[in-house]
Amino acid sequence: MEGLLHQVLSGLATGSIYASMALALVMIYQATHHLNFAQGEMAMASTYLAWSLIAAGLPYWLAFVLTVGLSFVAGVAIERIVLRPLANAPVLALVIVFIGLLVIFNSVAGWIFTYTIKTFPSPFPPEPLFGGLISSHELGAMGVTLGMLALLYLFFRYTRLGLAMRAAAQNPVSSRLCGVRVGWMLALGWGMAAAIGAVAGMMIAPIVFLDPNMMAGVLLYAFAAALVGGIDNPVGAVVGGFIVGVLENVAGAYLIGTELKLTLALVVIVGVLVVKPSGLFGRVLVSRV
Amino acid sequence: MANATITRVQPTAAIATSWRALAILLLLAAATALPFGLSGYQTFQITLALAYAIALLGLNMLTGFSGQISLGHGAFYALGAYATAILMDRFDWPYWATLPVAGVVCLIAGFLFGLPALRLEGLYLALATLALAVATPQLLKSKLLEEWTGGVQGISILKPDPPDFLPISADQWLYLFTLAVTALMFLIGWNILRGRVGRALRAIREHPLAAEAMGVNIALYKSLIFGVSAMFTGIAGALGAISVQFVAPDSFDVFLSIRLLVGLVVGGLGSISGALWGALFIEYVPNIADQISKAAPWAIYGIFMIGFMYAMPTGVAGGLRLLAGRLRRWRGSTE
Numbered sequence: 001m002e003g004l005l006h007q008v009l010s011g012l013a014t015g016s017i018y019a020s021m022a023l024a025l026v027m028i029y030q031a032t033h034h035l036n037f038a039q040g041e042m043a044m045a046s047t048y049l050a051w052s053l054i055a056a057g058l059p060y061w062l063a064f065v066l067t068v069g070l071s072f073v074a075g076v077a078i079e080r081i082v083l084r085p086l087a088n089a090p091v092l093a094l095v096i097v098f099i100g101l102l103v104i105f106n107s108v109a110g111w112i113f114t115y116t117i118k119t120f121p122s123p124f125p126p127e128p129l130f131g132g133l134i135s136s137h138e139l140g141a142m143g144v145t146l147g148m149l150a151l152l153y154l155f156f157r158y159t160r161l162g163l164a165m166r167a168a169a170q171n172p173v174s175s176r177l178c179g180v181r182v183g184w185m186l187a188l189g190w191g192m193a194a195a196i197g198a199v200a201g202m203m204i205a206p207i208v209f210l211d212p213n214m215m216a217g218v219l220l221y222a223f224a225a226a227l228v229g230g231i232d233n234p235v236g237a238v239v240g241g242f243i244v245g246v247l248e249n250v251a252g253a254y255l256i257g258t259e260l261k262l263t264l265a266l267v268v269i270v271g272v273l274v275v276k277p278s279g280l281f282g283r284v285l286v287s288r289v
Numbered sequence: 290m291a292n293a294t295i296t297r298v299q300p301t302a303a304i305a306t307s308w309r310a311l312a313i314l315l316l317l318a319a320a321t322a323l324p325f326g327l328s329g330y331q332t333f334q335i336t337l338a339l340a341y342a343i344a345l346l347g348l349n350m351l352t353g354f355s356g357q358i359s360l361g362h363g364a365f366y367a368l369g370a371y372a373t374a375i376l377m378d379r380f381d382w383p384y385w386a387t388l389p390v391a392g393v394v395c396l397i398a399g400f401l402f403g404l405p406a407l408r409l410e411g412l413y414l415a416l417a418t419l420a421l422a423v424a425t426p427q428l429l430k431s432k433l434l435e436e437w438t439g440g441v442q443g444i445s446i447l448k449p450d451p452p453d454f455l456p457i458s459a460d461q462w463l464y465l466f467t468l469a470v471t472a473l474m475f476l477i478g479w480n481i482l483r484g485r486v487g488r489a490l491r492a493i494r495e496h497p498l499a500a501e502a503m504g505v506n507i508a509l510y511k512s513l514i515f516g517v518s519a520m521f522t523g524i525a526g527a528l529g530a531i532s533v534q535f536v537a538p539d540s541f542d543v544f545l546s547i548r549l550l551v552g553l554v555v556g557g558l559g560s561i562s563g564a565l566w567g568a569l570f571i572e573y574v575p576n577i578a579d580q581i582s583k584a585a586p587w588a589i590y591g592i593f594m595i596g597f598m599y600a601m602p603t604g605v606a607g608g609l610r611l612l613a614g615r616l617r618r619w620r621g622s623t624e
Contacts, residue, residue, distance in 0.1 A: 035412045037360075037419065085599065091411040093598045095358050096554055099547055100594030107587035115583070216543065220423050223416055262427050266420040273413050274405045 015245020040219030075194025230282020347521025356494030369523025399519020443537025557604025
């Protein structure tokens, strides 16, 4: 029983990281109806940036804030430079560009930082809590994620900019007529997604270690999480993240073993898409014929 | 007047067709002579490029022609490779007999994966196939299949000997064998794509609703082409396994699928000859770029993918066609 509780708790901890990656995916999906396949690699690049800053002697939290800020700027830049010209391109072209970005981030990180695995520091003390039920990093990661979610909620609910961003995502044409600069709202969404991804990357890196391919599995789980919750619903993405995290850990421990964990993500993705494509909280899309 | 235009058009079309047939025959003759001027390793490389060309043709049928995005064709390539390796290693089958089996296995697997994929549009299919590609190495390493797949170790197979009456090396024989299979697969692919089926697929890509209104059975075509596409890729995987003489889970990771996508984009979406250009690109660019850095080939791949989407969305094959058209018009205006 204690073992199960431990698995569930650490599942919730990784789930919180999947939740933030899923949230980053949903932010971009809501605004542009794109699935950003490069989201994981962008987070990985941000994490390497944090690692370099810490290696250069900066204190952890300063490096954390700088990384989030720089990732935001990079996200905005990618939207403005790479994706803006393709605003009306067919889906295939966009998928190819996203995969291209994925490959470029991955290879450039490998080029600069080599493919050897690095350890990434955790800002939280190393000793386990509550008699070994959960490590303090896991608890801390969960806290950081939930804090970030609360901030995002407040931002979207109570600020003018947040309202404008929601409007631009929901009805770009009317928002433009009301004076919202829709293009910039999309770019801001990209920046925020990149910043959220950076936080997720820095939180998962102490667990999975830092290497250029570290996010492949995480991204897959994040997609699964976003789909479980409904790809156009931020709250759903978070709930989905926790569900997938717990499912992954419990199934990995008792059902299928760790070696088939990624296959579980595949099954979840295909299963949700086939059985209930709108997820738990998503809107059912009806297309007019 | 109407008659005059018809009689004018037909001979030129016929001449163009016979010119093209002649060009293809010349190309085949040159390709047959090729290994006799190359070293063993160079022959091996170009054999592998031919295998990639078949895989790309398969992927192109699905993604380029019918518009269903697959980021997971490496999985079918792996399936074909393992089918051949297992048959050769465990059951002592001759190498040539394993190809049809690999093809049929992948046809069925592709068809079955295509059935749920019918419900997935554009992005979601890309996502599901990406998940398939990421999960493939784990599935191959799985303890449940270890008895067949050899687990992490993989399977080694022997290089086939040339027939006794031919005084050529094993590499050269394998190249000629692969060339023959490639020519056959391209002939089959061309026959599938040039007529009714090809038109139906393009209609599905351009406007599914209109296609359905015109009587195209979308579900049937989509799942069938998924199977056929997987079959081509599986046969390519089988040929690849025979020439590399080794299969292991980690050579079939998600980057193999992305490599195929790169070949598709560079060669030309929706073009049969594009498969050849793309195959040459993904086979030779890493060999050249590896000298700079281990990561360099992938950086180049990524830049080419994005660059082609901006500047040349129809790939090398489309670019050449454009060039030929310009040339013809230019000659027409000077005459």
